[in-house]
Amino acid sequence: MTPLLKCDNVSVQFGANTVLDKLSFHVEPGDYLSVIGRNGSGKSTLIRCLLRLCPLTGGSITTAEDFKSSDIGYLPQQSDIQKDFPATVEEVVRSGCLGHHRILPFYTKEDKAEAEKNMHRLDICDLRRRSYRTLSGGQQQRVLLARALCATQKLLLLDEPVTGLDPEVSAGFYNLIRELNQQDNIAIIMVSHDMEKGLRDAKHVLYLGENDQYFAEIDEFRKSEIALRLERELQAHSHLREVKRNG
Amino acid sequence: MDNLLTLLTPDLWNYVVRYGLIAGIAIAICAALLGVTLVLRRYSMIGDGLSHVGYGALCVASVMNLAPLYVAIPVVLLAAFLLLWLSESGRLKGDYAIALFSTTAMSIGILFSSKAGLTNDVSHYMFGSIIALNENDVILCVVTAVIVIAAFLLLYHRIFAVTFDQNFSKATGIPVHMYNMVIAALIAITVVMGMMLMGTLLISALIVVPTLSAMRLCRSFRGVVIGAVCISVGCFVVGFFTAIALDFTPGASVVVTNMIFYLLCCLIAKVRGAE
Numbered sequence: 436m437t438p439l440l441k442c443d444n445v446s447v448q449f450g451a452n453t454v455l456d457k458l459s460f461h462v463e464p465g466d467y468l469s470v471i472g473r474n475g476s477g478k479s480t481l482i483r484c485l486l487r488l489c490p491l492t493g494g495s496i497t498t499a500e501d502f503k504s505s506d507i508g509y510l511p512q513q514s515d516i517q518k519d520f521p522a523t524v525e526e527v528v529r530s531g532c533l534g535h536h537r538i539l540p541f542y543t544k545e546d547k548a549e550a551e552k553n554m555h556r557l558d559i560c561d562l563r564r565r566s567y568r569t570l571s572g573g574q575q576q577r578v579l580l581a582r583a584l585c586a587t588q589k590l591l592l593l594d595e596p597v598t599g600l601d602p603e604v605s606a607g608f609y610n611l612i613r614e615l616n617q618q619d620n621i622a623i624i625m626v627s628h629d630m631e632k633g634l635r636d637a638k639h640v641l642y643l644g645e646n647d648q649y650f651a652e653i654d655e656f657r658k659s660e661i662a663l664r665l666e667r668e669l670q671a672h673s674h675l676r677e678v679k680r681n682g
Numbered sequence: 683m684d685n686l687l688t689l690l691t692p693d694l695w696n697y698v699v700r701y702g703l704i705a706g707i708a709i710a711i712c713a714a715l716l717g718v719t720l721v722l723r724r725y726s727m728i729g730d731g732l733s734h735v736g737y738g739a740l741c742v743a744s745v746m747n748l749a750p751l752y753v754a755i756p757v758v759l760l761a762a763f764l765l766l767w768l769s770e771s772g773r774l775k776g777d778y779a780i781a782l783f784s785t786t787a788m789s790i791g792i793l794f795s796s797k798a799g800l801t802n803d804v805s806h807y808m809f810g811s812i813i814a815l816n817e818n819d820v821i822l823c824v825v826t827a828v829i830v831i832a833a834f835l836l837l838y839h840r841i842f843a844v845t846f847d848q849n850f851s852k853a854t855g856i857p858v859h860m861y862n863m864v865i866a867a868l869i870a871i872t873v874v875m876g877m878m879l880m881g882t883l884l885i886s887a888l889i890v891v892p893t894l895s896a897m898r899l900c901r902s903f904r905g906v907v908i909g910a911v912c913i914s915v916g917c918f919v920v921g922f923f924t925a926i927a928l929d930f931t932p933g934a935s936v937v938v939t940n941m942i943f944y945l946l947c948c949l950i951a952k953v954r955g956a957e
Contacts, residue, residue, distance in 0.1 A: 486849070486852065486853040487853075488849065488852055488853065503855075505853065505854055505855035507853060509849070509850055509853040509854075511847065511849050511850055514847070516722065516723060516724060516846075517846065517847065519897075520722060520846060520903075521722075521897050521900060521901055521902060521903055521905070521906045522842070522846060522902060522903040523901060523902040523903075526842065526902060526903050526904070527846065529839075530839065530842060530843040530846065530847075531850075531854070533839060533840060533843050533851070533854060533856055534854030534855045534856065540835065540836045540837065540838065540839070541839070542839065564901075564902075565901070566901030566902065568901075569901070582850070583850075586853075586854045
């Protein structure tokens with residue numbers, strides 16, 4: 436199978452600071468790649484590279500022939516600006532279709548149908564006239580996901596999608612992503628710092644450390660040195676928390 | 683009432699009120715439309731900053747005996763692009779770049795005009811002179827309005843997308859930078875034209891307040907855009923005629939009308955929220 440997206444020795448430097456160092460991995464159609472790593476490990480930079488928002492200083496990102504970089508559906512972290520933005524759910528979802536044509540000043544029938552389908556798929560049809568700013572965090576994420584689905588049917592790029600959601604809602608959101616991946620065969624790249632839940636449904640893992648990086652299938656990753664080390668750290672961390680809590 | 687009757691002789695209606703009304707409505711529409719995207723992107727102070735830059739340019743122009751608008755428009759355009767570039771490249775964070783620009787330009791203007799003695803023109807631009815417009819000014823205002831309205835009609839959905847989420851828009855292949863440039867250019871021209879009407883100190887109110895009022899009342903982007911335009915035009919007309927009737931300064935009267943309406947909108951939103 437030809438990969439949808441392939442990164443070869445991708446490097447990014449800001450001045451003397453190397454943020455990404457010769458990073459190589461690929462994403463196949465229907466794949467589910469979890470990118471994990473601490474804050475500052477270059478996750479956000481990687482996203483910006485994949486979206487072509489950040490120039491590479493070395494290496495290359497290639498895509499399959501029938502796949503443009505603008506075919507990536509992107510679910511960004513929420514910005515402050517959006518929190519009080521007056522826009523209805525329908526307006527936000529439809530805006531995902533704008534990449535389909537360059538000049539038309541209005542949405543076509545197909546665009547509207549596409550938006551309708553994705554609102555239906557994410558169960559937010561009832562919210563269509565509601566204002567985005569009055570929705571709960573989980574609902575807002577669904578709206579943004581519907582917008583991302585309007586932009587693509589092939590690859591979704593999710594940036595810390597459950598930040599700020601309570602555990603129950605975030606579990607529901609992970610299930611939703613799994614459904615899109617397994618039933619609709621949409622490839623997923625999910626960036627997360629949650630080792631446990633972020634990896635639950637993954638097929639491949641890309642680990643970004645401070646000095647090392649590792650790309651492997653999920654089973655292989657779980658057996659690796661890095662996974663064992665991360666687990667130990669996680670346990671030590673929760674142990675520490677326990678100790679703190681108990682006085 | 684004496685004032686109104688004595689003022690509204692046919693001659694005066696023709697040369698003063700009609701010109702002021704047409705130009706004012708045109709600028710009120712531009713300011714409201716552009717204000718929506720500025721306020722929502724947290725660039726509210728850009729109107730204020732650019733008007734100070736414009737003021738500096740006008741002072742320099744009138745001291746050097748150049749046609750004021752032909753100096754001010756290019757200078758403000760340049761400032762708008764520079765601010766845009768600074769904020770996009772992350773070299774300076776939006777708000778202090780504006781503070782830096784506006785005070786620098788303003789002080790250069792004051793430096794020039796104090797050397798030459800503060801002329802009548804210069805003080806007109808400080809407080810606006812809706813009644814001293816000539817035919818060319820009015821035509822320029824109307825042309826600006828036509829361009830701004832056309833841009834909004836054609837680019838409405840893209841302006842929404844760029845305002846709501848720049849990164850997503852870039853990722854889906856919308857030329858965000860180009861739209862930002864277009865918006866910056868339109869703002870620059872609107873601010874300069876608005877300065878003549880409302881004055882340097884007050885034009886930014888015309889950009890910001892109608893959007894804030896509309897945001898209290900409407901929940902959709904379309905609603906806010908249409909609402910802001912209606913509120914802006916309505917408040918301008920009310921403020922303008924109040925000024926004529928009661929012999930106020932028109933610019934200030936329009937801004938106060940806008941503020942009163944904003945408070946009213948807050949009240950309505952509160953009552954609605956409590957229900």
